[in-house]
Amino acid sequence: NFDMLIVGGGPAGASAAIYAARKGIKTGIAAERFGGQVADTLAIENFISVKATEGPKLVSSLESHVRDYDVDIMQGQQAAKLTPASESQSGLVEITLTNGAVLKSRSVLLATGARWRELGVPGEQEYRGKGVAYCPHCDGPLFKGKPVAVIGGGNSGVEAAIDLAGITSHVTLLEFGETLRADDVLVRKLKSLPNVKIITSAQTTEVHGDGEKVTGLRYTNRETNIEHSVALAGVFVQIGLIPNSEWLGEPSGNAVKRTRYGEIETNSKGETSVPGVFAAGDVTTAPYKQIIVAMGSGASAALGAFDYLMRQETD
Numbered sequence: 001n002f003d004m005l006i007v008g009g010g011p012a013g014a015s016a017a018i019y020a021a022r023k024g025i026k027t028g029i030a031a032e033r034f035g036g037q038v039a040d041t042l043a044i045e046n047f048i049s050v051k052a053t054e055g056p057k058l059v060s061s062l063e064s065h066v067r068d069y070d071v072d073i074m075q076g077q078q079a080a081k082l083t084p085a086s087e088s089q090s091g092l093v094e095i096t097l098t099n100g101a102v103l104k105s106r107s108v109l110l111a112t113g114a115r116w117r118e119l120g121v122p123g124e125q126e127y128r129g130k131g132v133a134y135c136p137h138c139d140g141p142l143f144k145g146k147p148v149a150v151i152g153g154g155n156s157g158v159e160a161a162i163d164l165a166g167i168t169s170h171v172t173l174l175e176f177g178e179t180l181r182a183d184d185v186l187v188r189k190l191k192s193l194p195n196v197k198i199i200t201s202a203q204t205t206e207v208h209g210d211g212e213k214v215t216g217l218r219y220t221n222r223e224t225n226i227e228h229s230v231a232l233a234g235v236f237v238q239i240g241l242i243p244n245s246e247w248l249g250e251p252s253g254n255a256v257k258r259t260r261y262g263e264i265e266t267n268s269k270g271e272t273s274v275p276g277v278f279a280a281g282d283v284t285t286a287p288y289k290q291i292i293v294a295m296g297s298g299a300s301a302a303l304g305a306f307d308y309l310m311r312q313e314t315d
């Protein structure tokens with residue numbers, strides 16, 4: 001049995017594991033894939049104190065840092081169910097894996113991250129990291145002085161377009177529906193910018209490139225059915241970030257409380273609605289999904305969980 005079992009091995013989980021292990025408590029990490037989204041990232045230039053690195057490099061430093069401590073790392077393990085201590089026979093929080101094994105712990109820290117919703121059009125995968133981007137805070141500066149498109153006219157798309165208009169030469173914002181869905185204040189701000197073009201009723205059909213990098217995209221105007229082409233250096237896809245929380249089941253009864261988007265609700269100590277269950281990183285309601293933010297929240301939640309453990313009666 002563990003004192004702290006962490007589910008997820010991205011930056012939030014790795015940071016939580018180090019903070020937990022440094023308290024001398026029995027710590028485990030169960031993760032499908034160590035490194036999480038960082039493993040899929042090319043250049044990283046905003047991990048403060050490291051001027052420039054690459055995803056796989058950062059993942060291997062993360063892993064070697066965690067391995068310096070007495071942490072039981074269980075890779076390739078997918079969690080399928082969480083049973084609160086109040087409902088389990090053991091009186092501990094239980095995590096059932098897809099292979100049927102049950103892990104038991106006095107506290108559990110959920111750090112299963114999130115994934116960007118993809119367009120699913122030709123060229124998107126081929127040019128991922130070669131012009132197709134999902135994170136304006138991460139990749140915006142790579143397109144300095146060049147024309148880009150943002151796909152998605154919700155809050156995140158409009159925020160991205162406003163942000164990118166200050167860095168790039170021109171931003172084309174494409175929205176599938178007839179109107180933008182972002183807050184009025186953001187839409188007004190966007191419309192006030194001289195280097196932004198807004199196109200509604202636009203269905204992106206293809207991202208194209210020269211074999212090495214993005215050169216543009218094609219979209220169909222859903223009202224006229226006419227196909228158009230836009231020349232671009234980058235395409236930012238902003239159609240949603242999906243938290244990896246589906247495995248927690250229906251958000252009812254004693255289940256871990258989530259928002260309607262599936263984000264786990266936490267307080268500033270990382271506590272969830274279930275006693276002994278904490279959460280950190282992109283899977284939570286904490287805003288600004290970034291490596292450094294995820295690591296900070298992993299540290300806070302691990303300390304929050306340790307605080308909780310100290311206050312528990314032991315047999």
Ligand code: FAD
Nearest residue numbers: 008009010011012032033036037079113138281282290291
């Ligand atoms: P994740 O990194 O998503 O890790 C989740 C972990 O949980 C993984 O180990 C995963 O395998 C595991 N997991 C998921 N479900 C289960 C399950 N059911 N059972 C067991 N394990 C599970 N941020 C920056 O700060 N700078 C950048 O330059 C940057 N660039 C990015 C580029 C790309 C292409 C992407 C996708 C993201 C980028 N980000 C960047 C964002 C950053 O990667 C995330 O904010 C960060 O990784 C979140 O950390 P996390 O630990 O919360 O989750």
